[in-house]
Amino acid sequence: MVTRLYGAVCIDGVRKTEVRDLFLEGEMIRSELATRTRIDSEYKLDNHIVVSGGIDLHTHIGGGKVNIARLLLPDLVNHRNPNSDRMAAEQPWLKPLSSPVPGTWETGRRYLEIGYTACFEPALLPANARHSHAEMADTPWLDTGGYLLLGNDRLLLEWIRDGVPQEQINAYVGWMVHAHQCCAVKVVNAGGIDAFKFNQRHLSVDDSHVHLGITPRQILNALSQAVDSLQLAHPLHVHCSNLGLAGNIAATMATIDAVEGRRLHLTHAQFHCYGKDGPHGYSSAARELADRVNADPNLSIDVGQVQFGQTVTLSGDTMHQFANRKLARPRKAIFQDLECQAGCGVLPFRYRQDQYVHGLLWSIGLELFLRIEDPQHVFLTTDHPNGAPFTSYPHLIRLLMDYDYRMSIFSRLHPDVQKSSPLPSLTREYSLEEIIKMTRLGPAKALGLNNRGSLCDGKLADIVVYESCENPEQMFSQPKMVFRRGQLVYRDGVFLADSIKSTIVSSVEIEPQMDAMLKKIWRTRYGYSTEMISVRTGELQSERRIVEEN
Amino acid sequence: MICPFCSLLCDADDLNQVCCRRRESSLVEVTKMRSWHGSSILDSESVSNAINALRSATRILVTGRISSVQTARAAVAFAAKYNATIDCAEGGHAFKNILAIQRSGLNSVSLAEARDHSDVLIVVGDDQLLAKVPRIPSALANEKSVKHTVLLLGDFSEASMSIWREAGFDVWFVPCEMNAVPTALAQWSRWSDSNRDSLSAAGPLFEKLAQARYTTVLWSAENLQIENADLWVERMLQWIATRNENTRCAALAWSSLDGTFQQVCTWLTGFPGRIAFLARTPEYDPCRFSYQEWLAKKPTTDKRKSVLVVIDETASATPFFKVSDLPTDTQVIEVTANSKTFPTAIAGVEIAADIFRADQTLLARVEPSIEPRSYAKSAPHWLEALSRW
Incomplete structure (x- = not known):
C-alpha cells in the first residue's frame, strides 16, 4: 500500500518547514519512491500541515491507580454533559471527556482525535505490571510503554542501607525492567512512599528514612547510576520529593545534584518549583529551575500543566496525597500501600481560577514552558489526569502560541497572582515548529524511539494532517486525517480502521545470578514465586500487537 | 504452578502434594x-x-x-x-465493598505488604473465610522471628484458631456479633486515645493494639452475611481512616474471583x-x-x-x-x-x-x-x- 500526500506543509523540526510530497509505503515514510512504484491513493492537501504522530511521555493511562480512580468516581462520569450542547455551538472542536479518567476505549479514541499515536504510562508498579500492560492493550490505536516504579521497593532500600555493591543494584534494576517489560525507570518521592508506611509524614532529599536510615539522595544516586549503566534510552524519570509544598524548589535542586551530572528527567516539574515568598507564602521558582535546565544538556523536564476545572489526582506519592486528603473534592480519597514496592493515592480535585495557589500553579507551568529555550528539553504534559485531562492539550498549545490569549486568561486569576507573577513579562510565543518539536521530536529522542518523531525517510508512518487554522486550539483539536503505520485510520471525525499496536520495551540482558537470587528472595518476602509477576514477551504479542525495543 | 481455585492464587512449591x-x-x-x-x-x-x-x-x-x-x-x-x-x-458481594468505597474512599493494603510489614492483623468474620481461602493464614505469615498478633473478631471455631496459630501468629479471639464490630472498634479507639497512660492496665491485647505500628483489618465481602453490608463496610473504612490520622492502619478487603x-x-x-x-x-x-x-x-x-x-x-x-x-x-x-x-x-x-x-x-x-x-x-x-x- 502506497499513499502520496502532496500540497501540505510538512513540519517536523528536523528539516525545513515547506510544502513537499510525502509517501507512505507500507508502514514507513518515504521522501521518494522507486521508479514505477504504483501509488494506491493520493490526497491533495493544500492549506494543510502534516506532522508525525504525537507522543505523550507522561500520562496515566493504565494500571491499578487509574482503575481505582475510575471505581471511586462514577459520580464524575457524564456521557451527556449538560454544557455540551452550548459548548458544541460555540466551540465545536472542544469535546470534554466523559470523566477525568475515562475507560480505555474512550482514552484511545480521544488521543487519536487530537493526533497522538504513542503514550507512556509513567508509574508501573512491578506487581501490577501485567495489569498495566493488559489495560494499555485495551486502549485502541495507541502504541504504549511503561516506566517501572522503583526507589520505594523495600528490597532495594535495604540493599542500599546494607551498602551492597552498585553492580548488584544495576543487575537488580535490569532484572526488574526485563521481568516487567518496561522501557524506563521512574522514581516517585524516593524512599518517601516506604517511609509513609512507617508513619513518617515528611522526607526531603537529605532526611533519613525513619526505619532504614537511608536518604532519598542515596536512592536517586544509586538508581541514576543503574539506569546509565544499563544504557536505558530514557534517563531516570523522577517525581521529586516534597510534591506541592511551598519552598520545594530546594528539594528539586537537591534532586538534580543527587545524580551528580548524570542524565535526569524531572516529571511534572510545575508541582516541584515553588518558593516561599509572595503574599501567601507561596511563590514561583520557575526561573531557578528553567535556568538550570537551560544550562544542563543532561536535564529535561515535562511540565504537568494545570488547567482549571474538575479532575482527579492520582500518584504513587501516598505521603503527599495523604497530606492533601482534606482538599479532596468530592470529599473522598483512596490510599494504598502496595506489595513492599510502592503505594498510591487517588484524590479528586478541582482547580479554581479564583483561588490564589491554583492560579499560581497555572502561571508557573506556563513560565516553565516560556523560560526553557530548547523545546526538546521541556515536554508538553498535564500529567493526565493530575493537572488536567489530556484533551486540554490543544488549549495549552494556544496558550503557548498566543500571548494575548494567554493574558486574557491571566486577567481572570486571583488579584495576588496577577500582582506577583512574572508571566506578563514573558512575551514569547511558540512557533508551530517549536510545538511540533516539543510534542513529537523531543519525546521521541528522550525515549530513544529512533523510528518516530519526525517525517524523515524510513520513520514509522504515524502521520497527522491538520487543516491550517488561525486558532491553534481549533486546529490541534480536530485533525483532518490520522495515519497509523501507513494506514488511514481516522478522517473528518470518523474512525475508519483499527491499527496494529506496539508495546515499547527496553532490551536488557539479565544476569543469571540475579535471577537465582531474586527467585529465593521473592518467595520469602512476597510469599510467591517470580513467575507470578514476570510478564513474558509472548503475552504482549498477538495478531494485532507487537513488541518493539527502544 | 498457580492454583486457580480460589482468589488467593497460591503458587506454593508443594501445591500438588499438599492440597487445601x-x-x-x-x-x-x-x-x-x-x-x-x-x-x-x-x-x-x-x-x-x-x-x-x-x-x-x-x-x-x-x-x-x-x-x-x-x-x-x-x-x-x-x-x-x-x-x-x-x-x-x-456482584452482590463485590458491591458491598464497592458501594462503601464510592461513598467514603479507602485506605487499603495489599497481601505481601501486610505480610511483610503489618504487626497486628484484625480478622473479622467467621470460619467461612478459611473454607473459601484455606491458605490465607500462611500467605499472611512472614518468616520473621517476631510473632505477629492476629485478633479474630466474630464467630471462629477452635479449629480456625489453630490454623492461625500453626501459621505462626499470636492468636487472640473476641467472640462478637459482626454488626457490633465497627462500633466496638470506634469505642476502643476513643477509650485508648483518652487512656494512653494506663493501657498496660487494660491487658496485653489492648496494649498490643494500641502500640501497633501497622494494623491490617481483613474481611471477606463474601462472608458478610449481614443486612446493609455496604454500610458496615463504610463504618469500618471510616474507623480505619480515622486511625491513619496518627498511626498506620489499612483494610485488606478480600474479594472473590x-x-x-x-x-x-x-x-x-x-x-x-x-x-x-x-x-x-x-x-x-x-x-x-x-x-x-x-x-x-x-x-x-x-x-x-x-x-x-x-x-x-x-x-x-x-x-x-x-x-x-x-x-x-x-x-x-x-x-x-x-x-x-x-x-x-x-x-x-x-x-x-x-x-x-x-x-x-x-x-x-x-x-x-x-x-x-x-x-x-x-x-x-x-x-x-x-x-x-
Missing part, C-alpha cells in the same frame, strides 16, 4: 465435568439460533462466573454489542460491573442493573424477548441461580463448562487465563495444568461467535 480443602473439592468437580462427553464440532445451528434470539431480544442480561481478563473483555464487548445489562453472579471481572469492566467502560449499555454507551447503576433485579422484573410486553446469557468458566458445578427463579419463557444461553451447546473450557485449568488475586494488586498468568477437552472452547471464542452478525 478448596483445591481438593475443586479438582473433584473438574474431574466430574471432564467425564461428560459433549459435541466436538461447532454447531452452527446452535449459534445461529442463539444469535436470532439475541437479535430479537428486548432485554438481555449477561451474567455468570467470569474469572479471567480474557473472558471479562469478551463479555463486556458482547454486552456492548447487544446493548445488554451486565452483572456477574457474585469475580474481582477480575470488576477490574476489566472498570477499565474498559469507566464503571465497575453493574452496567447497561444504551446505544453502546455504558450506564452505571449498582441497584437497578443487578442480575437479581433483572430476574425479578416482569417483562411488560412479549415475554419471549428476554434472553439470559450465562457465562461460567470456573470449575464450580453449583448453579448460582435456580431456573425456577427465572421469568417465564426467558430464553437462556449457557456458555458454561457443562453446557451442551456451548461447552466452555475452564479458565486457568484447561486454558491459560489472567486472573487477579483477591487484593486486586497482582494479576497472574495462570497456565493450564491439563489438556482442554477437545469439544470445549474458551468463553471468548463462544462470545465472539455469538456476536458475528
Whole structure:
C-alpha cells in the first residue's frame, strides 16, 4: 500500500518547514519512491500541515491507580454533559471527556482525535505490571510503554542501607525492567512512599528514612547510576520529593545534584518549583529551575500543566496525597500501600481560577514552558489526569502560541497572582515548529524511539494532517486525517480502521545470578514465586500487537 | 504452578502434594465435568439460533462466573454489542465493598505488604473465610522471628484458631456479633486515645493494639452475611481512616474471583460491573442493573424477548441461580463448562487465563495444568461467535 500526500506543509523540526510530497509505503515514510512504484491513493492537501504522530511521555493511562480512580468516581462520569450542547455551538472542536479518567476505549479514541499515536504510562508498579500492560492493550490505536516504579521497593532500600555493591543494584534494576517489560525507570518521592508506611509524614532529599536510615539522595544516586549503566534510552524519570509544598524548589535542586551530572528527567516539574515568598507564602521558582535546565544538556523536564476545572489526582506519592486528603473534592480519597514496592493515592480535585495557589500553579507551568529555550528539553504534559485531562492539550498549545490569549486568561486569576507573577513579562510565543518539536521530536529522542518523531525517510508512518487554522486550539483539536503505520485510520471525525499496536520495551540482558537470587528472595518476602509477576514477551504479542525495543 | 481455585492464587512449591480443602473439592468437580462427553464440532445451528434470539431480544442480561481478563473483555464487548445489562453472579458481594468505597474512599493494603510489614492483623468474620481461602493464614505469615498478633473478631471455631496459630501468629479471639464490630472498634479507639497512660492496665491485647505500628483489618465481602453490608463496610473504612490520622492502619478487603471481572469492566467502560449499555454507551447503576433485579422484573410486553446469557468458566458445578427463579419463557444461553451447546473450557485449568488475586494488586498468568477437552472452547471464542452478525 502506497499513499502520496502532496500540497501540505510538512513540519517536523528536523528539516525545513515547506510544502513537499510525502509517501507512505507500507508502514514507513518515504521522501521518494522507486521508479514505477504504483501509488494506491493520493490526497491533495493544500492549506494543510502534516506532522508525525504525537507522543505523550507522561500520562496515566493504565494500571491499578487509574482503575481505582475510575471505581471511586462514577459520580464524575457524564456521557451527556449538560454544557455540551452550548459548548458544541460555540466551540465545536472542544469535546470534554466523559470523566477525568475515562475507560480505555474512550482514552484511545480521544488521543487519536487530537493526533497522538504513542503514550507512556509513567508509574508501573512491578506487581501490577501485567495489569498495566493488559489495560494499555485495551486502549485502541495507541502504541504504549511503561516506566517501572522503583526507589520505594523495600528490597532495594535495604540493599542500599546494607551498602551492597552498585553492580548488584544495576543487575537488580535490569532484572526488574526485563521481568516487567518496561522501557524506563521512574522514581516517585524516593524512599518517601516506604517511609509513609512507617508513619513518617515528611522526607526531603537529605532526611533519613525513619526505619532504614537511608536518604532519598542515596536512592536517586544509586538508581541514576543503574539506569546509565544499563544504557536505558530514557534517563531516570523522577517525581521529586516534597510534591506541592511551598519552598520545594530546594528539594528539586537537591534532586538534580543527587545524580551528580548524570542524565535526569524531572516529571511534572510545575508541582516541584515553588518558593516561599509572595503574599501567601507561596511563590514561583520557575526561573531557578528553567535556568538550570537551560544550562544542563543532561536535564529535561515535562511540565504537568494545570488547567482549571474538575479532575482527579492520582500518584504513587501516598505521603503527599495523604497530606492533601482534606482538599479532596468530592470529599473522598483512596490510599494504598502496595506489595513492599510502592503505594498510591487517588484524590479528586478541582482547580479554581479564583483561588490564589491554583492560579499560581497555572502561571508557573506556563513560565516553565516560556523560560526553557530548547523545546526538546521541556515536554508538553498535564500529567493526565493530575493537572488536567489530556484533551486540554490543544488549549495549552494556544496558550503557548498566543500571548494575548494567554493574558486574557491571566486577567481572570486571583488579584495576588496577577500582582506577583512574572508571566506578563514573558512575551514569547511558540512557533508551530517549536510545538511540533516539543510534542513529537523531543519525546521521541528522550525515549530513544529512533523510528518516530519526525517525517524523515524510513520513520514509522504515524502521520497527522491538520487543516491550517488561525486558532491553534481549533486546529490541534480536530485533525483532518490520522495515519497509523501507513494506514488511514481516522478522517473528518470518523474512525475508519483499527491499527496494529506496539508495546515499547527496553532490551536488557539479565544476569543469571540475579535471577537465582531474586527467585529465593521473592518467595520469602512476597510469599510467591517470580513467575507470578514476570510478564513474558509472548503475552504482549498477538495478531494485532507487537513488541518493539527502544 | 498457580492454583486457580480460589482468589488467593497460591503458587506454593508443594501445591500438588499438599492440597487445601478448596483445591481438593475443586479438582473433584473438574474431574466430574471432564467425564461428560459433549459435541466436538461447532454447531452452527446452535449459534445461529442463539444469535436470532439475541437479535430479537428486548432485554438481555449477561451474567455468570467470569474469572479471567480474557473472558471479562469478551463479555463486556458482547454486552456492548447487544446493548445488554451486565452483572456477574457474585456482584452482590463485590458491591458491598464497592458501594462503601464510592461513598467514603479507602485506605487499603495489599497481601505481601501486610505480610511483610503489618504487626497486628484484625480478622473479622467467621470460619467461612478459611473454607473459601484455606491458605490465607500462611500467605499472611512472614518468616520473621517476631510473632505477629492476629485478633479474630466474630464467630471462629477452635479449629480456625489453630490454623492461625500453626501459621505462626499470636492468636487472640473476641467472640462478637459482626454488626457490633465497627462500633466496638470506634469505642476502643476513643477509650485508648483518652487512656494512653494506663493501657498496660487494660491487658496485653489492648496494649498490643494500641502500640501497633501497622494494623491490617481483613474481611471477606463474601462472608458478610449481614443486612446493609455496604454500610458496615463504610463504618469500618471510616474507623480505619480515622486511625491513619496518627498511626498506620489499612483494610485488606478480600474479594472473590469475580474481582477480575470488576477490574476489566472498570477499565474498559469507566464503571465497575453493574452496567447497561444504551446505544453502546455504558450506564452505571449498582441497584437497578443487578442480575437479581433483572430476574425479578416482569417483562411488560412479549415475554419471549428476554434472553439470559450465562457465562461460567470456573470449575464450580453449583448453579448460582435456580431456573425456577427465572421469568417465564426467558430464553437462556449457557456458555458454561457443562453446557451442551456451548461447552466452555475452564479458565486457568484447561486454558491459560489472567486472573487477579483477591487484593486486586497482582494479576497472574495462570497456565493450564491439563489438556482442554477437545469439544470445549474458551468463553471468548463462544462470545465472539455469538456476536458475528
